[in-house]
Amino acid sequence: MERLKGFRDVYPDEAERRKKIFHVAERCSEEFSFRKVEFPSLELLDLYRLKSGSDLLNQTFSFIDKGGREVTLTPEATPSVVRMLVARKDIRFPAKWYSFQRYWRYEDPQSGRQREFYQYNADIFGVDSIESDAEIMGLSCYILDSLGLGGKYRLLINDRPLMEMILRSLGVENPLQAFPVLDRIRKIPESELLEALISIGMTQQKADALLSIVGRRYDFGDDPFTSAGIGGSQFDTRFSRIKATWALLKKYTSSSIFLDLSVVRGLGYYTGMVFEAFDSSGSLRSILGGGRYDGLAEIMSGRRVPAVGFGMGDAVLEILLNEHSLLDDPSSGGITVCFTSANIYPYALDACMKLRSMGFRTDIVLSDKSLSAQLKQASSDSAYAVIVGEEEMKKGSLTIRNLKDGIQTVVSILDSEGIKNALK
Amino acid sequence: MERLKGFRDVYPDEAERRKKIFHVAERCSEEFSFRKVEFPSLELLDLYRLKSGSDLLNQTFSFIDKGGREVTLTPEATPSVVRMLVARKDIRFPAKWYSFQRYWRYEDPQSGRQREFYQYNADIFGVDSIESDAEIMGLSCYILDSLGLGGKYRLLINDRPLMEMILRSLGVENPLQAFPVLDRIRKIPESELLEALISIGMTQQKADALLSIVGRRYDFGDDPFTSAGIGGSQFDTRFSRIKATWALLKKYTSSSIFLDLSVVRGLGYYTGMVFEAFDSSGSLRSILGGGRYDGLAEIMSGRRVPAVGFGMGDAVLEILLNEHSLLDDPSSGGITVCFTSANIYPYALDACMKLRSMGFRTDIVLSDKSLSAQLKQASSDSAYAVIVGEEEMKKGSLTIRNLKDGIQTVVSILDSEGIKNALK
Numbered sequence A, B: 001m002e003r004l005k006g007f008r009d010v011y012p013d014e015a016e017r018r019k020k021i022f023h024v025a026e027r028c029s030e031e032f033s034f035r036k037v038e039f040p041s042l043e044l045l046d047l048y049r050l051k052s053g054s055d056l057l058n059q060t061f062s063f064i065d066k067g068g069r070e071v072t073l074t075p076e077a078t079p080s081v082v083r084m085l086v087a088r089k090d091i092r093f094p095a096k097w098y099s100f101q102r103y104w105r106y107e108d109p110q111s112g113r114q115r116e117f118y119q120y121n122a123d124i125f126g127v128d129s130i131e132s133d134a135e136i137m138g139l140s141c142y143i144l145d146s147l148g149l150g151g152k153y154r155l156l157i158n159d160r161p162l163m164e165m166i167l168r169s170l171g172v173e174n175p176l177q178a179f180p181v182l183d184r185i186r187k188i189p190e191s192e193l194l195e196a197l198i199s200i201g202m203t204q205q206k207a208d209a210l211l212s213i214v215g216r217r218y219d220f221g222d223d224p225f226t227s228a229g230i231g232g233s234q235f236d237t238r239f240s241r242i243k244a245t246w247a248l249l250k251k252y253t254s255s256s257i258f259l260d261l262s263v264v265r266g267l268g269y270y271t272g273m274v275f276e277a278f279d280s281s282g283s284l285r286s287i288l289g290g291g292r293y294d295g296l297a298e299i300m301s302g303r304r305v306p307a308v309g310f311g312m313g314d315a316v317l318e319i320l321l322n323e324h325s326l327l328d329d330p331s332s333g334g335i336t337v338c339f340t341s342a343n344i345y346p347y348a349l350d351a352c353m354k355l356r357s358m359g360f361r362t363d364i365v366l367s368d369k370s371l372s373a374q375l376k377q378a379s380s381d382s383a384y385a386v387i388v389g390e391e392e393m394k395k396g397s398l399t400i401r402n403l404k405d406g407i408q409t410v411v412s413i414l415d416s417e418g419i420k421n422a423l424k
Helices: A012-031 A054-058 A078-087 A130-149 A160-169 A175-182 A190-199 A204-214 A233-249 A296-301 A314-323 A342-357 A371-381 A390-395 A416-422 B012-031 B054-058 B078-087 B130-149 B160-169 B175-182 B190-199 B204-214 B233-249 B296-301 B315-323 B342-357 B371-381 B390-395 B416-422
Strands: A042-044 A062-064 A070-073 A095-104 A116-125 A153-159 A256-260 A273-279 A288-292 A307-313 A335-339 A362-364 A384-388 A397-402 A408-412 B042-044 B062-064 B070-073 B095-104 B116-125 B153-159 B256-260 B273-279 B288-292 B307-313 B335-339 B362-364 B384-388 B397-402 B408-412
Touching: A012 A095, A012 A116, A012 A130, A012 A314, A042 A078, A062 B062, A078 A095, A078 A116, A078 A296, A078 A307, A116 A130, A116 A314, A130 A153, A130 A233, A130 A273, A130 A288, A130 A307, A130 A314, A130 B342, A153 A160, A153 A233, A160 A175, A160 A204, A160 A233, A175 A190, A190 A204, A233 A256, A233 A273, A233 B342, A273 A314, A307 A314, A335 A342, A335 A371, A342 A362, A342 A384, A342 A390, A342 B130, A342 B233, A371 A384, A384 A390, A390 A397, A397 A416, A408 A416, B012 B095, B012 B116, B012 B130, B012 B315, B042 B078, B078 B095, B078 B116, B078 B296, B078 B307, B116 B130, B130 B153, B130 B233, B130 B273, B130 B288, B130 B307, B130 B315, B153 B160, B153 B233, B160 B175, B160 B204, B160 B233, B175 B190, B190 B204, B233 B256, B233 B273, B273 B315, B307 B315, B335 B342, B335 B371, B342 B362, B342 B384, B342 B390, B371 B384, B384 B390, B390 B397, B397 B416, B408 B416
Parallel strands: A153 A256, A335 A362, A335 A384, B153 B256, B335 B362, B335 B384
Antiparallel strands: A042 A070, A062 A070, A095 A116, A116 A307, A153 A273, A273 A288, A288 A307, A384 A397, A397 A408, B042 B070, B062 B070, B095 B116, B116 B307, B153 B273, B273 B288, B288 B307, B384 B397, B397 B408
């Protein structure tokens, strides 16, 4: 019996290391006053036909269910969240929501990309402002920083309307055609890029000009546009908005933030600011990505609800955290309760339950083993052994042995403070 | 755009109440020294053909994937966990594993039963003992007790080998045929039960005798068997084992535990002790259920690995916890940072990030609103408002207003202790 290709079995050592990702994301969301939501793993395929793009549709695990419905395992969060949002009329705006669930895409598995993965997702609905753009990007940085990745990643920002103005001023009539090309800028050779740009209506000269500004990261004090002949009042307004967002974002993180015109995001529904985070070495796929999508609710329901959000998968994040040794080794702390003979077991169980109820990770040997075999198991699993025999049972005491230094303490089973001190 | 029948959208108030279920189950598992595992949501359908029973197979969300494989959304945990276990030769026994994921069954949705649900699952592998039987049932009670359900549920225990001996002594040649009948004992009229038992070879008299002992709960001091002419040394050995398990189980919980011969569990793979928990009023479906299944690993891999475990869905549990008001209302605590005018926003954001980094749930108004509108939002969302204006910005201070009593405190933004005290 095999597991399916692209799906993971996560064994205890790995699962316990990964817990940190879920815990930190939840804690940060709460500190930012985002509220949790859950939504189905299965949706009507039509939900993704609206705006997700054909690439994504081709990658779905979709099928006809027993009721004859064309359904799919959810490949991304946004359509479900927006469906949920517009299904109720009593949501008070702004609404700040987060979720952390599994998603599925039928792609070729590779490093940082499985067919099943967890994705953290956060969105702010009901407000279109510099402050909310900064808040959502700020949350993404706050999570990475809280995971210990401060200084080890770069946040790259761009803006869809700005890009459309740049592309139009360089002779591209339909800027949407250029986004898929730009999305591949670091993946295909420059000659191919040039060819692709010329094929959508650019001259060689303009394509060169475009690639010269698109292929680089800028600080927010830089102005790569004036010298390239790009400008105008509409352009300046948009560029100012990004710079103002960046200024606020510096309040959230001290990590590097750049303007990067090659960040355009694949999905069709973005309408404003877009962003991605990459590890500083640039060797991994993006850690997270998102942007503003003010049009999706209206397409679904006729009601306009401004929205900005991002998604962050578990796979690249886990690789990066492991590279930097930022996931704790599974606790070798904890206690194993050992007993001298089988008739002591009921008292040993009393001791065990006492320690558990105090919050200690406590194990007890569940089969008939000699004390020395029990102590051997304790040594490999735990930081402490609690040993009980006839003497301890008679007196209602515990012998607590520190397995590192061998020092033993005898305390009463009723003495919670004494037990705590012996286990420090 | 509708969601699918039997699938849930969980909005923030509900999602935040439900967090307790996940947190308590995780904490209890850790205190019991169980280790987390994760496994796929999609498996080959063949995995369930081995031993899950045709009822379950008929309820799967199964389909042919793009690679031509017959796959299914996982309907239960056990086959995946055992597949994972036998896939590695380096697992040290006993292994105590838990998981908490989603499962799917194509059944008619009703109260406490959705087509998509979460299930907590815990297993002990590699040991067949009274102690491990007690440990797994003890964990199930410990979780219910920790959720606040102590005294509000009953644990009902039975034993498959014991039942087989009882059924054989009452003239049933193939006891496995009787289990599906007994499983419906509280759901169908007695006349139908009798008819079904006679159809599998019992006389009217023996069927009456069976129903007279099966339809009741017994304390572990009771002996309903001798008077019914059931006994023998093999029987006594098995009955003693259950009574010894029960005696240990009393160390784990003070909730009610009964012997109930109607608890037989639907799934085919159980080989020993089986158990279920019900709410005391008996009006809901079972809260959790499990048992010993020593044969499944061998069927899958040829290697014998004793196993005992249980599963607990989120749906019945959530209903029960809500009935007893044991899920906290979503925090109306927290802080909203308010500012007197837009030029103060950067300083307000400094205050906000200071409070977040101290672990407080902190919100800030993300659009241009008057101070009074901000304070109105604060009053409905938060326990405290932190107000900053020109004065505060100049001095580097915060005005902290308790929104219940209106009392205000002014503290320096650098004074973490002072901030903590004002927010107590």
